[in-house]
Amino acid sequence: MFISKTRKYKSSMECSLKPNDIPMEVYNNTVDTINNNLKSLHRYVSIKKKLLGLDEMHMYDLYVPLIDTVQEHIEYDEAVKTVKEGLKPLGKEYLDIFNEGIEDGWVDIYPNKGKRGGAYSTGDYDTMPYVLLNYDYKLTDVSTLAHEMGHSIHSYYSRKNQPYIYSDYSLFCAEVASTTNESLLMHYLIGNEKDEKRKLYLINQELEQIRTTVFRQVMFAEFEKITHESIENGTPLTGEDLCKIWRNLNKKYFGPDMVVDEEIDMEWSRIPHFYSDFYVYQYATGYAAAHSFANAILKNGESAVEAYKGFLKSGSSDYPINVLRKAGVDMTTPKPLEDTIKRFDELLDMLENV
Numbered sequence: 454m455f456i457s458k459t460r461k462y463k464s465s466m467e468c469s470l471k472p473n474d475i476p477m478e479v480y481n482n483t484v485d486t487i488n489n490n491l492k493s494l495h496r497y498v499s500i501k502k503k504l505l506g507l508d509e510m511h512m513y514d515l516y517v518p519l520i521d522t523v524q525e526h527i528e529y530d531e532a533v534k535t536v537k538e539g540l541k542p543l544g545k546e547y548l549d550i551f552n553e554g555i556e557d558g559w560v561d562i563y564p565n566k567g568k569r570g571g572a573y574s575t576g577d578y579d580t581m582p583y584v585l586l587n588y589d590y591k592l593t594d595v596s597t598l599a600h601e602m603g604h605s606i607h608s609y610y611s612r613k614n615q616p617y618i619y620s621d622y623s624l625f626c627a628e629v630a631s632t633t634n635e636s637l638l639m640h641y642l643i644g645n646e647k648d649e650k651r652k653l654y655l656i657n658q659e660l661e662q663i664r665t666t667v668f669r670q671v672m673f674a675e676f677e678k679i680t681h682e683s684i685e686n687g688t689p690l691t692g693e694d695l696c697k698i699w700r701n702l703n704k705k706y707f708g709p710d711m712v713v714d715e716e717i718d719m720e721w722s723r724i725p726h727f728y729s730d731f732y733v734y735q736y737a738t739g740y741a742a743a744h745s746f747a748n749a750i751l752k753n754g755e756s757a758v759e760a761y762k763g764f765l766k767s768g769s770s771d772y773p774i775n776v777l778r779k780a781g782v783d784m785t786t787p788k789p790l791e792d793t794i795k796r797f798d799e800l801l802d803m804l805e806n807v
C-alpha cells in the first residue's frame with residue numbers, strides 16, 4: 454500500500470497489475486466467476502464424502518485418494534511415447550520439435566548427486582531450452598515431462614521468432630503453455646483408459662488439480678482482495694481478523710458438507726505466495742487459458758493449432774492479455790474460467806457414474 458500510494462496508484466491491486474497491463478476486471482472477474490460457481494465445489498465435497506463413506510468430512514479428508522494408488526513403474530521411453538500420443542493434436546511441426554528435443558539432449562532425466570529437486574525448464578536465448586527432471590517412473594512424472602516440454606517448446610518458438618528483448622514471456626503466459634500440454638495429455642489418458650480403477654484414479658487427479666489450481670488459488674486471491682481493501686479503507690487488521698476472514702472464506706468455498714475445524718483459521722500464515730502480492734490469481738487464469746486452448750485444439754484442429762502456435766511465438770512482444778487474445782483466448786471475459794468449471798462438472802458426472 455505504501456508503494457502504491459507513493460507511485461500514485463488508486464489501489465494496491467492496480468499497482469500490482471499495471472506493469473503487465475492486466476485490467477483490474479480480469480482479477481475481479483476471476484473472483485466473481487468462481488463465487489458464482491461455488492456450487493460445483495460444494496458438489497465435489499459432497500460426492501467425495503459419499504465415496505469415502507464418511508459421516509463427517511474434514512479438510513484433511515480431501516487429500517485421501519478415492520482408490521488405492523495404482524502401483525506403477527513407467528520407463529522413461531514409455532513416458533516419452535505416451536506424451537507424444539497425448540500431444541498429437543498439436544500437429545506434426547510441434548511433435549517434430551518435441552522429438553528433436555528428446556533426441557538432441559534437452560532433457561536431463563534422472564536424479565543425480567548435487568542436482569536440485571523438482572523439475573525445471575531453463576536455458577538462454579542461444580542455447581537449447583533445457584529441461585531438468587527428477588524422473589521417478591510414476592504417472593505424475595509423465596505429466597511433468599509434458600509440462601516442462603511445454604515450457605521449453607514455448608521458449609523454443611519465442612526465441613526463434615522474437616529478438617532477444619522480447620524472447621522471454623511473462624508469468625501470466627508461462628504456465629499456459631505447460632498446462633495446455635498437461636490438459637491434452639490428461640484428455641488422452643482418461644479418454645483411452647479401459648480399466649475402471651485406473652480411470653477413477655485419473656479423474657480424481659484432474660479434479661484435484663482444478664480444485665487446488667483454480668478454486669483454492671482464487672480463494673487466496675479473494676483473501677488478498679479483502680485484506681488490501683480493508684486496510685485501504687482505513688481498517689487495519691490484526692492476526693485475529695485475518696483468521697476470521699480466512700475461516701469465512703473456507704466456509705463459503707467448501708460449503709455445508711465440510712466441517713471447518715478451528716485449526717484451519719491459521720492457514721493464511723503459512724502461504725508463502727502472500728509475500729508476492731496479487732500473484733496467485735495467475736494460477737487460475739493460466740489454467741483457464743490453457744484449458745481453453747486445449748479445448749479449441751481438440752475441437753477445431755488445425756486452425757486452433759495455428760492460433761496457439763502464434764501465441765507460443767509471441768514471447769513478450771505484446772502485453773499478455775493481447776498475446777492471448779490474438780490467439781483466440783480473451784481473458785477479460787469469464788468464458789475461459791466458465792469452461793474450466795464446465796470440465797470440472799463433467800468430471801464430477803464421470804466420478805458419479807464410474
Ligand SMILES: [Zn+2]
Pocket residue numbers: 600604628631
Ligand atoms: Zn510450470
